[in-house]
Amino acid sequence: MNTTPAPPAAPQEPTPPAPLPQLRLRLPGNWWQVPLHDRAEARASVRRLVAAQVGPADDRANVRIELERRVLGALDDAIGGDGQAFHVALSIVPGVPLPVTAMVSLPAQQLTPAIGTSASATMAILERGLADLTEGGADSLHRFTSGASEVARRTRRHVVADPDSDENLPTVAVEYWMTVPGTKRFVLVAFSAPAGELEEPLTGLFDQIVRVSSWG
Numbered sequence: 698m699n700t701t702p703a704p705p706a707a708p709q710e711p712t713p714p715a716p717l718p719q720l721r722l723r724l725p726g727n728w729w730q731v732p733l734h735d736r737a738e739a740r741a742s743v744r745r746l747v748a749a750q751v752g753p754a755d756d757r758a759n760v761r762i763e764l765e766r767r768v769l770g771a772l773d774d775a776i777g778g779d780g781q782a783f784h785v786a787l788s789i790v791p792g793v794p795l796p797v798t799a800m801v802s803l804p805a806q807q808l809t810p811a812i813g814t815s816a817s818a819t820m821a822i823l824e825r826g827l828a829d830l831t832e833g834g835a836d837s838l839h840r841f842t843s844g845a846s847e848v849a850r851r852t853r854r855h856v857v858a859d860p861d862s863d864e865n866l867p868t869v870a871v872e873y874w875m876t877v878p879g880t881k882r883f884v885l886v887a888f889s890a891p892a893g894e895l896e897e898p899l900t901g902l903f904d905q906i907v908r909v910s911s912w913g
Contacts, residue, residue, distance in 0.1 A: 717877055718912040720801055720884055726789035731772060733780050743768050746785060771889060775800045797890040808881045816876040820847035823874055823883055827851060843908050845878035866891040871900055873907045
């Protein structure tokens, strides 16, 4: 009995990975969102923001230049660091301007915990890496839970030149490293404000923003 050989099976197309959930921040007050899909448009958006906030007066030129430099520097960090979203606070407390920026980025690195993709396993490895890179080690990290994510908070401090005086402005950067639910990935939510004397209340505000964030 003659049989005709079956044709070779068509190669299976690899199944594309499921899209990662997106972190949604609930930002209080009024914020300006800068698009990150195009660097030129993002920089133009920042310049429009600075012009609208500072005004065109000649005696404010130094303020415009310094604010633009500061925000564009943070923007370049966002674009160069796998930024997903970039926001600039117009006002958080009515009548009290606070030059706060908020960035969400998705580092390309994927962790490989030995057991599954649980938030606690992923955070255990992430925390060890952060401790090695942070002055003060693990003792300088603050851990808490936000919904389905584990969070490690790290605070960094530096100074920037004040365009209106010869003094330096204390600046605080508060970083939140959050596990992405059901994966071995993590996101970085980074807030920055040249208001070091307000570090404690600002950190409390940023903590609350992260705690009420959601994934969608």
